[in-house]
Amino acid sequence: MSKTYEQLNITELHAYYGESHILHGIDLQINRGELVTLLGRNGSGRSTTLKSIMNMVGRRTGSIVINGNETIETAPHHIARLGVGYCPEERGIFSSLNVEENLLLPPTVRSGGMSLDEIYDMFPNLYERRKSVGTRLSGGEQQMLALARILRTGANMLLLDEITEGLAPVIVQKLAEVLTQLKEKGLTILLVEQSFRFAAPIADRHYLMEHGQIVEEVKKDELESKKEILNTYLGV
Amino acid sequence: MTMIFGVPAAAFFGQLLLGLINGAFYALLSLGLAIIFGLLKIINFAHGAQYMLGAFAAYLLLNLLGINYWAALFLAPLIVGIIGALIERYLLRRITHIDHIYGLLLTFGLALIIQGLFTNLFGVSGNRYPVPSELSGGINLGFMFLPFYRGWIVAIAVVVCIAVWFLIEKTKLGGYLRAGTENPALMQAFGINVPLLVTLTYGFGVALAAFAGVLAAPIYSVAPGMGANLLIVVFAVVVIGGMGSIMGAIVTGLAMGIVEGLTKVYYPEASNTVIFLVMIFVLLLRPAGLFGKEA
Numbered sequence: 028m029s030k031t032y033e034q035l036n037i038t039e040l041h042a043y044y045g046e047s048h049i050l051h052g053i054d055l056q057i058n059r060g061e062l063v064t065l066l067g068r069n070g071s072g073r074s075t076t077l078k079s080i081m082n083m084v085g086r087r088t089g090s091i092v093i094n095g096n097e098t099i100e101t102a103p104h105h106i107a108r109l110g111v112g113y114c115p116e117e118r119g120i121f122s123s124l125n126v127e128e129n130l131l132l133p134p135t136v137r138s139g140g141m142s143l144d145e146i147y148d149m150f151p152n153l154y155e156r157r158k159s160v161g162t163r164l165s166g167g168e169q170q171m172l173a174l175a176r177i178l179r180t181g182a183n184m185l186l187l188d189e190i191t192e193g194l195a196p197v198i199v200q201k202l203a204e205v206l207t208q209l210k211e212k213g214l215t216i217l218l219v220e221q222s223f224r225f226a227a228p229i230a231d232r233h234y235l236m237e238h239g240q241i242v243e244e245v246k247k248d249e250l251e252s253k254k255e256i257l258n259t260y261l262g263v
Numbered sequence: 264m265t266m267i268f269g270v271p272a273a274a275f276f277g278q279l280l281l282g283l284i285n286g287a288f289y290a291l292l293s294l295g296l297a298i299i300f301g302l303l304k305i306i307n308f309a310h311g312a313q314y315m316l317g318a319f320a321a322y323l324l325l326n327l328l329g330i331n332y333w334a335a336l337f338l339a340p341l342i343v344g345i346i347g348a349l350i351e352r353y354l355l356r357r358i359t360h361i362d363h364i365y366g367l368l369l370t371f372g373l374a375l376i377i378q379g380l381f382t383n384l385f386g387v388s389g390n391r392y393p394v395p396s397e398l399s400g401g402i403n404l405g406f407m408f409l410p411f412y413r414g415w416i417v418a419i420a421v422v423v424c425i426a427v428w429f430l431i432e433k434t435k436l437g438g439y440l441r442a443g444t445e446n447p448a449l450m451q452a453f454g455i456n457v458p459l460l461v462t463l464t465y466g467f468g469v470a471l472a473a474f475a476g477v478l479a480a481p482i483y484s485v486a487p488g489m490g491a492n493l494l495i496v497v498f499a500v501v502v503i504g505g506m507g508s509i510m511g512a513i514v515t516g517l518a519m520g521i522v523e524g525l526t527k528v529y530y531p532e533a534s535n536t537v538i539f540l541v542m543i544f545v546l547l548l549r550p551a552g553l554f555g556k557e558a
Contacts, residue, residue, distance in 0.1 A: 081452045083448055102456075103448075103452060104451045104454050104457065105454075106454075107452060107454030108454050113452045113453075115452075119446055121441070121442045121445050121446065123442065123444070123445055124438060124442060131435075131438075132438055132439070132442055132453065133453035133454065134453065134454050134455065136454055177453075180453070
């Protein structure tokens with residue numbers, strides 16, 4: 028493996044929504060090209076961790092270094108410009124835009140993003156429905172669109188929130204293939220995932236979250252030896 | 264003499280033209296309100312005062328600096344639009360995190376202050392603004408007499424409305440605006456400077472009001488209260504068209520002007536209330552407005 032480069036380094040991150048204290052001192056590191064998941068039950072703080080990285084929560088303290096830049100004081104619209112692509116849990120497809128307008132909407136943040144043609148090669152369904160209103164697509168197509176949209180921007184770190192939620196197995200399979208392809212391209216991916224079976228074969232590492240804290244780090248080759256711990260926290 | 268439904272043709276078309284002119288103002292003003300409401304979710308009660316500021320800006324540019332109508336048509340909206348952007352940046356932005364009803368109160372208060380200030384400075388009676396010499400006079404169309412300036416108002420208002428519609432519905436910048444209207448937080452996560460977009464949008468909506476004010480200056484008297492009277496009708500137009508709909512604001516504005524004009528021909532007593540009657544019917548049958556999306 029080539030020299031590792033730290034893409035994301037979070038230390039002692041606390042996040043708050045109004046009066047409620049959601050994250051209690053998160054520490055996590057991701058190297059360039061890694062695919063890392065945040066596993067845990069609903070409400071354990073996984074989505075909030077992604078939103079905190081994007082500065083979309085009420086208040087945050089601690090340190091979040093992205094590509095070598097401290098971002099704890101950075102305005103939300105400058106974070107994407109550091110090469111971050113965010114795909115929210117609710118997908119965020121715009122109903123006032125058609126599929127192609129949705130695809131072209133996020134501004135380019137780095138060079139080297141995928142072209143429209145490459146995206147349509149990867150997701151042929153989107154090409155066929157490029158003139159449809161974004162929210163008329165099926166759930167699976169909307170998910171592909173939400174993912175494809177940030178691939179065009181050239182972001183080299185993707186924050187993906189529950190992308191397999193509620194989708195048919197065949198679509199989930201397709202998403203696993205896409206993530207593997209993106210990893211091969213060298214993209215760094217932080218994935219919030221409910222389904223351990225989806226995450227296990229494709230991820231390099233997993234962080235287990237509970238009550239707004241990271242309770243365990245599990246590397247790919249430790250999946251067997253830490254089965255008990257995974258069972259306790261995920262009930263798999 | 265030619266008669267149309269029992270009315271002399273000249274009277275019919277004369278009122279139709281007056282209706283179209285009023286409609287042009289309704290369209291321009293409700294368009295600005297719709298754009299502002301879309302992104303800021305604020306009902307801009309200062310819109311009438313900003314329309315009045317546009318007319319006064321043209322009047323002052325002419326009388327203090329000798330700047331003519333054509334330059335004022337561009338400069339007055341620019342000046343008033345910048346004032347609008349400052350209002351957003353330093354007043355409205357401070358209250359974005361609380362209920363949008365406070366935005367209504369704040370803009371309403373601003374309108375009263377601006378109108379009061381201008382009443383103090385210029386009195387309540389109107390000031391005359393000359394019709395530009397290029398557009399004085401008119402033409403006899405056979406069935407009616409068309410003053411050039413009045414034709415110009417309708418034509419330029421329609422052109423500006425269509426240009427704004429195109430900007431919002433067909434361009435990248437308009438895409439940002441539409442998407443920002445739906446989900447500003449996500450737009451910001453994509454790297455769009457949403458606070459700046461909000462400031463510019465408010466400034467643009469205000470500039471449209473000021474543009475309408477400049478158009479109005481030569482035909483209505485330039486008076487501090489000119490916007491307040493008009494704004495009530497414009498709000499009714501916005502409700503009929505559907506809050507936040509761009510095309511709805513334009514079409515409804517022109518249509519309501521015509522409805523009002525024709526009512527003047529056939530039942531003059533109702534001409535001041537007809538738009539409100541239409542509003543009541545629309546609210547009963549389609550609460551979201553003719554072009555609005557059901558929530």
